[in-house]
Amino acid sequence: MKRSSYCGNVREDSIDKDIVICGWVHSRRDHGGVIFIDLRDREGLLQIVFQPENKETFKIAERLRSEYVVSVKGLVRKRPKGTLNPNLLTGSIELVVSKVEILNTCPGLPFEVSNYREISEELRLKYRYLDLRRPSFQKNFIMRHKVANEVRVFLNSESFLEIETPFLTKSTPEGARDFLVPSRLHHGSFFALPQSPQLFKQILMISGFDKYYQIVKCFRDEDLRADRQLEFTQIDLEMSFVEENDVMDVIERMLLRVFKNVLNIEIKIPFERISYADAMLRYGSDKPDTRFEMEIKDFSIEFKECDFKVFSSVISKGGIVRGLCIPEGASFSRSEIDGFKNFAIEYGAKGLVWMKIMESGVESGIIKYFKDEEIKVIKSKFGAKLGDLIVFLADEEKVVVQCLGALRLKMGKELDLIDKFKFNFLWVVDFPLMEWNKEEERWQTLHHPFTSPQGVVSLNKKNVGTAKAKAYDVILNGIELGGGSIRIHRSDVQKEIFDILSTSDESAKEKFSFLLDALTYGAPPHGGLALGFDRICALMAGEDSIREVIAFPKTQKASDPLFNAPTSVSEKQLKELNVRIDVG
């Protein structure tokens, strides 16, 4: 029997027609005299009816069990009055079976193929093929396909060319840890899997392709998280003869189209923009979640000479004091506030100071150190209301910013201040070009070393600290969707950057000499951006983890329970590669 339709796509226009469908037995309701089966395929469910008059099919129906694979021929008809199911798109019709064929059977399942139960991730990944059968999952992956398709249709219409770049490439120890692939033909040498196609796409610009994109896998051998996998997918694009606004405009219009055509949601463009400095000050993060307010306030000037020595001495040593006003937080108990303190300590703070705005005045263990005017300033700066809780941190800037940023997010979630149906896009711009790495005593780029500085000043180790980058990150609901920049297209500027980054024993100039060369041969001004495809899909699907939109993800310990990877390999394989294992 040749299939004529998907189960989930049959509609009333097929009434009185004979059709053939194939699928899995989703559920079986045996009434003794009549048997109903919900047959499932990727498009959805259709109720099929076995009637006792047809003895042959009825006998087979009695044998059907969950997840049996069958093909069914029958007549589509309108369901009898009062038996419609409004929960199904096919709920007004059913298929009366005239012929049925069991294509495969299925033993007892390790878990039910339904949306109604949370199964442990371990089991889900071991039986990923069953897990992926669940309707909610099929939906996620159909959506993921649509997103990719809309991206391609849009970028194609904007004259972008899809060009592939290699997976076997060169290891560059900056940034994330590389996955290494031993070379059989070059003993002792290794390829690396790309952390991103960054340099390839820049070279494609030098080659004159003008606009490039790729939906491409990237690899980073770092620890995994809910939003991080060893291999992940990026929408990677690059454009020639552009400035920041041109790239940002393309991305905004692309996302507008994707959200409209996939979710039927109108997002507002252009996205709001915020400077890096502002984001760090107000939200304590370079990827602020602006779905709720609760902004951080700085008191480093106000408390410079205050009587509370913890504050004034930190400030005199170059540190800062900032605080957060938690609406209706005064009802938190002492131990709950201690919990916040421990949370802050986890992020590197030494302690946390709090004040409750009560009817009787401000309640706090340190209230005696503060003058009335100072309390007034605190209250007015926050716009604090009765019943609010204010917390302060005093430390070096990095610690305070990070802690309060994390605490703000935690409170936003716990107090349910976040509107889950909102999509808040945001550009973070004006990043510093570099930051000083105290431990290693050297300059480090915030983005990557190919990012163009703002302005045309000649850069050196003295003035680089104040330079801004032509870089931009696109943020959605506090998650970094992607980042990009205008790249350096002049060899002399790129050389300056490498000089600043280089330590005495390693020269970036040598490692990237091919790039410096390429830039001299007529490199056009160019820039681009890379978007985390998995993250976009997870956000659009309302999932908390990108694993829910990746068909075969790894566990947090970086293994695959289905294939049981990674594994050791044979001596023969190792010998061919001239690799010896030395497990300590």
Added chain:
RNA sequence: GGGGACGUGGUGUAGUCUGGUUUAAACACACUGCCCUGUCAAGGCAGAGACCGCGGGUUCAAAUCCCGUCGUCCCCGCCA
């Protein structure tokens, strides 16, 4: 490298804090059999199924307390 949560029939959980007749473990779903001609997360009756992740210790007695170990998840570090 570090912090935390969890691990009980096939699945999801209760029981763990305060060790012991709420019979060596309860409930729901799934499973098996029977009944049932309009259900749709069908219903009814009956049944099978776990020595409580693994190892060790404390104790008269351990799912329960302690130590170790493995696994899953969340977070810090890390992710230019």
